[in-house]
Amino acid sequence: MSPSRSRNQTELDDEDYGPSRTQQRRDALAVLTLAGQLVELPPSRLAKLDLPDDVVREIDNTRRVTAHVARKRQLAFLAKVMRRYDEADFANVRAELGENRDKQRQETAAMHRLEALRERLIGDDGDAALSTLLDQHPGIDRQHLRSLIRQARVEKLAPNKPPKAYREIFKLLKDLPRPDDSSEASLPDGDATSPDA
Numbered sequence: 318m319s320p321s322r323s324r325n326q327t328e329l330d331d332e333d334y335g336p337s338r339t340q341q342r343r344d345a346l347a348v349l350t351l352a353g354q355l356v357e358l359p360p361s362r363l364a365k366l367d368l369p370d371d372v373v374r375e376i377d378n379t380r381r382v383t384a385h386v387a388r389k390r391q392l393a394f395l396a397k398v399m400r401r402y403d404e405a406d407f408a409n410v411r412a413e414l415g416e417n418r419d420k421q422r423q424e425t426a427a428m429h430r431l432e433a434l435r436e437r438l439i440g441d442d443g444d445a446a447l448s449t450l451l452d453q454h455p456g457i458d459r460q461h462l463r464s465l466i467r468q469a470r471v472e473k474l475a476p477n478k479p480p481k482a483y484r485e486i487f488k489l490l491k492d493l494p495r496p497d498d499s500s501e502a503s504l505p506d507g508d509a510t511s512p513d514a
Contacts, residue, residue: 344404345396345400348396348399348400349392349393349396351396351399351407351410351411351414352376352379352392352395352396352399353392354414355368355372355376355395355410356376356379356380356392356395363376366409366410366413367409367410368410369402369406371398372395372398372399372402375391375394375395375398376395378391378395379391379392379394379395431487431490431491432487434446434450434490435469435483435486435487435490438450438466438469438486439466439469439470439473439483439486443466447462447463447466454493454494457489457493462486462489465482465485465486465489466482466486468481468482469482469483469486
């Protein structure tokens with residue numbers, strides 16, 4: 318048998334030994350990350366997840382530990398308990414947490430878009446933003462919105478005055494119906510990423 322052939326055979330034999338140490342380490346870190354996410358969940362959300370009883374018990378134990386090093390050690394133990402189970406046992410939990418993170422990101426992005434729109438309405442070029450907004454939402458009380466914009470501009474110039482109109486504009490924008498969930502659905506031209514607020 319030639320040396321190259323025996324080397325190839327050795328490589329094939331190595332594949333039969335299961336996952337590499339690097340992969341095992343990655344898997345262990347993924348479980349540790351999931352354990353940390355579960356510990357941070359509010360109890361009401363945790364109760365809705367389908368988790369094994371011993372995992373739930375260890376999550377409770379981890380929450381009770383306040384000292385940093387001890388908590389880290391307890392979190393590692395929780396991950397060890399979780400590794401006794403198949404990856405498939407936590408597939409639904411991962412999906413649930415992933416969906417919630419996506420939803421939170423979408424909600425945060427929507428808030429930022431509304432804040433940027435409010436800044437454009439109050440800013441120097443507010444007329445263009447207002448005109449586009451009124452075109453997209455003809456049902457808005459135009460007079461009320463214009464009045465709020467004027468008040469918000471005054472509030473901006475008087476820092477000691479509470480930003481009541483400023484907040485009301487945000488609430489009004491937040492309550493507007495959106496035609497769909499696309500990111501720029503309810504925004505005038507010049508999306509939220511435009512710096513000119």
